[in-house]
Amino acid sequence: MAASGGAWEAVIGLEIHAQLATESKIFCGAPTSFGDAPNLNIDPVTLGLPGALPVLNRRAVELAIRLGLAVGSRIDRASRFARKHYFYPDLPKGYQISQFEEPICVGGQITCDVDGVEKTFGLTRIHLEEDAGKNVHDPKTGRSYIDLNRAGTPLVEIVGEPVLRSPADAVAYMKAVHEIVVALGVSDGNMEQGNFRCDANVSVRRPGAPFGTRTEIKNVNSFRFVGRALEYEIARQIAVLEEGGAVVQETRGWDDDAGVTRSQRGKEEAHDYRYFPDPDLMVVHVDEALIDAIRAELPELPRARRLRFEHSYGLSAYDADVLTQSPARASYFEAVAGGVKDPKLAANWIMGELLATLNREGKDLEASPVPAAALAELIALIEGGTISSKMAKDCFSAMVADGVAPAAWVKQHGGQITDEGAIQAAVEAVLDQSPAQVAEFLSGKEKVIGYLVGQVMRQTRGKANPQQVNAVLRASLEARR
Amino acid sequence: MEIDIRHVARLARLELDAAEAARLGAQLGQILDYVAQLDGLDTADVPPTTHVLPVATPWREDAVTARIDREEVLAAAPEHDGEAFAVPKVV
Known part of the structure; x- marks a missing residue:
């Protein structure tokens, strides 16, 4: 002043x-x-x-x-x-x-x-x-x-x-x-x-x-x-x-x-x-x-809860703030975080897919089509490698639309393909069909690998583990040099 | 005891003429003098009295119980518009 x-x-x-x-x-x-x-x-x-x-x-x-x-x-x-x-x-x-x-x-x-x-x-x-x-x-x-x-x-x-x-x-x-x-x-x-x-x-x-x-x-x-x-x-x-x-x-x-x-x-x-x-x-x-009696009924105050979310769950100040906007949201997060390994992943799913869905459908968290336990189950499947993040999004959509349980969805659609041989086969098939892109890659234009990954994912209907696909692709391309 | 009778009258929204002001000012002063005799007592060992009745205030539970009829109330007002009391413009 x-x-x-x-x-x-x-x-x-x-x-x-x-x-x-x-x-x-x-x-x-x-x-x-x-x-x-x-x-x-x-x-x-x-x-x-x-x-x-x-x-x-x-x-x-x-x-x-x-x-x-x-x-x-x-x-x-x-x-x-x-x-x-x-x-x-x-x-x-x-x-x-x-x-x-x-x-x-x-x-x-x-x-x-x-x-x-x-x-x-x-x-x-x-x-x-x-x-x-x-x-x-x-x-x-x-x-x-x-x-x-x-x-x-x-x-x-x-x-x-x-x-x-x-x-x-x-x-x-x-x-x-x-x-x-x-x-x-x-x-x-x-x-x-x-x-x-x-x-x-x-x-x-x-x-x-x-x-x-x-x-x-x-x-x-x-x-x-x-x-x-x-x-x-x-x-x-x-x-x-x-x-x-x-x-x-x-x-x-x-x-x-x-x-x-x-x-x-x-x-x-x-x-x-x-x-x-x-x-x-x-x-x-x-x-x-x-x-x-009144003291015994005091709830945790929002600020204390924000700080606890930052310290106990390792969240950013921003995430902690968003997740403590209402008591309902905070307890939903805690319920999900309690059932998974990485609380940050729980935070991302709630702040991303879940809130976007509720927003779109004009629903409160209390009326969420996806209960906390179901979301925790879905995240645990990602963490365990059963499904990829991309598959999880499809599964989440099905959970919202039909209330299907994650395990049932995986049973129906199959889990992620992590079998090295299966991925190798898909990669070889794609490379055989893409001689121009292979030549491009080998001439130093490595960006083309994005296209090839996409083709392999398509071949496997999105189920191949993306990290594995990447690694196998590179190895196979080098082998063709 | 001297008191500012004009100030007291204004706080109570009373209009006093000069004779009333002199008479009431003197009377109120006498009342205060009378009560001021208590100042002469040694109260060092007397705990302060918060209320003359030695009981706690009773409580009621938070429930809607009473309302009175608006028409009946407004009927007793000098002026109203059927819903609200009307008074000379304040602000």
Whole structure:
């Protein structure tokens, strides 16, 4: 970030909101389903009607703990809910129930790769809170319309330390958090529906200097937008400072069409939330048994699985990445790799023939016409020399089309010809029929051997072992010199 | 105790005239003075109280149980369009 007047350093911290994958809201039994007509999924608690009391959804607590354990947070045995007060039409009670002084998860870290460099970023906390409703502004009527379906939906807010130093850090971090919440089943991570979004706090300073004044870019729901908004905002702050101005602490919104952040100072007035413990909710006690039970069910995280695939199976980073795109794909690979000698060969078959076939047929791996055991059997036949790679492709096509077992296919079509005498006979026959090519080869144009190999393969209906054919051909040609 | 009654009133979206501001400011100050007597106690050996009730918050299972009728709710609103509450334009 070189600029006139010397280097500037960006300081970025993200607050990520992820909607928890529950059926019902965090404090009441109204549904959390998306896309329904306005105000169908509401009840007295959602509306904040007098006398309505919140009762905590157990699943929301469990999901927050699940996330906390996966990222190395300390799970607080006693956490509390607080009221955060502000007035907005989508907030019926006049306060949001959140966690303030005693969040459920404290600390933790996210490890990710930024441009090929492994980095670990600290978390401050993860806390539970309820979402607000939705406002739709109609310029025609000059009114705002309030839909409270979303109000009271459970969220975790994942608060990162201000340790990100570039937009690239921020994007990699946000992607890593997204990958984790989705892999854990904590959130569906649907960004278009707003189920995973972030507020980005950013300031700039001279390296080593105290933090500068920060701005907050609100409600960014795409990785690309976060990167672009931060690039813009960092450049804007540097320009302000280099002109001798001061950055104003404020909330800004990202306008992706215009490619700028804009001040939302209007909404900003009086940031005095007057947090206090919510008297309607008592302390949330979490016991060891619950934590142990949740810990026991934690799946392997995608990044750990990628690294394990690289190290235990000797795969490239690229292959490991492709094969861990979904838990189903990863376990399919492991099932195949477990039944063959060379895991790399298993990777190639899955990433090549299998994925191409599924793509073509528009099928998920779960509905694969070729089960993992069958593919392993096919690869083992190649490794054992029973069939050539080329024959294996024909066999694979038959497996896809008719569900035939590899062994049955070999029985029907015959295995690879490895008998030296048989290959020799086929080679001699081809050479006898190809005097022109033989002469060409002997005059030094060795490329013609490709044609001769092809003829031998044709003669043997593709079944001769190609390496053997090559060797025998060369020897026979030399013998005719 | 001096309090900024204008700030407090604005946070609560209350409009106070000068006489109300003076009267309520003084009264709120007195309430705070009353509570501030607690500061005189030595609480060094008293563990912090997180809640006045010594029970954990009860949990409910994650199940959809309750919904209320939209028409009934909207009927109580000053203004609506049949689906949503309508309010003066915010943004």
